[in-house]
Amino acid sequence: MKKIVSVAMAAAMAAALAGCGGAASSSAPASSAAASAADSAAAKTYTVGICQLVQHEALDAATQGFKDALTAKLGDAVKFDEQNASGDSANCATIVNGFVSNNVDLIMANATAPLQAAAQATATIPVLGTSVTDYATALDISDWTGTVGNNISGTSDLAPLDQQAAMIQELFPDAKNVGLLYCSAEPNSVYQCDVMEGYLTDMGFTVSRYAFTDTNDVTSVSQTAADASDVIYIPTDNTAASNTEAIANVVLPAKVPVVAGEEGICSGCGVATLSISYYDLGYATGEMAVKILTEGADVSAMPVQYAPNVTKKYNAANCEALGLTIPDDYTAIG
Template sequence: MKKKLLALALASVMVLSLAACGAKKEEAPAEAPAETPAETPAAESYTVGICQLAPHPALDAATQGFKDALTDALGDAVTFDEQNAAGDSPTCATIVNGFVSNGVDLIMANATPALQAAASATSDIPILGTSVTEYGVALGIENFSGTVGTNVSGTSDLAPLDQQAAMVKEWFPEAKTVGLLYCSAEANSQYQVDTVQGFLEELGYTCTQYPFSDTNDMASVTQNAADNSDVLYVPTDNTCANNTGIIDNICHGKVPVIAGEEGICGGCGVATLSISYYDLGVATGKMAAKILTGEADVAEMPIEYAPQFTKKYNEATCADLGLTVPEGYEAIAVG
């Protein structure tokens, strides 16, 4: 009996020993599985649609500055779908509707009609304007505060209109009448002539507005303005910019023109308060990079303006009119 009890006791001890060994095996840390290398996410790529109203040195420079700045920021990650409306506003709508259909990541609208077409085409895709004079006027925003607050922002090419009026006085203090020549189809041109007229009248000039509807009546209206004015003022008007030859043929050597921007001045003007449209495009491109990378929200971005203005003159036109150039002016580069 004692032998049986001893055998049972020994057997129990062996079972417990085996269980303990088994427990120790289970507690041993399992070998960690080999780590799978993390996958590198594919680089972001962006498509930007560019709608430019017309081929013109100022607009061309703004587009180039925009592309250069955005390429500097994003490199090969950005591609451009660049299209030109050849001066036809309805074509802008066709172009931007194509951008919307193709799902571009951002639209750059170069000039007011392009901006208006883009804003009408989409409320979702970010839109940046450039070479746009006054966004409140262009988009029909009353009491514009400087930030659109929707999917639209951009840069303005507006030079100080009081300084442009002062330029008329600086060059032609003895003049009595100033004719304001512009295209009535361009809301920003109307804004400029209305504003500068107030400043000119404060300086003692008698002002008359000479609006033309398009190139069909541009020559006759320009002739009427030249016949009845001592000086003409032409704002940053796209139709005038594309047809400076018409103005120059009528005014050259007879009636001086103060222009709102360098391209118009180079074609038919005496002097201008100039901005760099290339630099304006660069500023727009930097805004675009922030939007595409998520650094900024277009709805919160205020309109930006040219950082500096330069007084420039058209050397050949001044010589033909026998004008003495005031101090502080730079000659417009030719060629």
């Protein structure tokens, strides 16, 4: 009887020990899995596709600011697939479709054509635009409220158009005819000219439009504008920005001053501009991207942002060539 009891007790103890051993062995993998998940989260990397319409000082600065903002927050955890469309809208579509195929985490569209291509390519990947003047015009939104409302948001490079019109009146009070020189293929340029024409007409100027369709007719259209205008206004226009030398070769010999919608164009062929910092604009876009990627911010609820500051600037060399004296509150373009 004692032997039977002893055997039974030994069996019970063995079972208990086996149970304890089983619990210990099952808890170890659970702990390892938790640690592995934490390591995986810490090692998360992001791929951001950047489509820039064309190489240009302003757009280059916006892209750099965007990358710097992300790198400052994420370091090596963010990788960029940066591509340039060389001014071709068809290339924008090809580039952005490639981003979608590669399932990037976010797309940055630098200028209007890349933004439009991204809007066509995806409704799920977050898209942030920059160097886009008017999102309502670019995306054909009729009831604009400040927020796109889908997978798209970003920043606008629009400096206040009423202040730009006032600049023309301030610098050239005796002018009669103002020519609007722009690319008809860029919706945001058309929008700016629509608004500027209203302001300038109300100020008493006679306003005429001179539109080129691409780089091939920039020189001829610029010559027509210079022949008929006392002053020319060029909005933030990517085609014009890529052809400032051709425009300068027309307007400077003709002694016709150009007021530009942004500093890059003014540096090439203008005399004055109401300037924003494209680097700062791109940096602000990058900060929006960080919130989307790391904080789970809802891009559809993010309002389009604008440049916080504008500065009156002038092109000293072109002003000297045209014999213009600029007020003291203007800053020379460096």
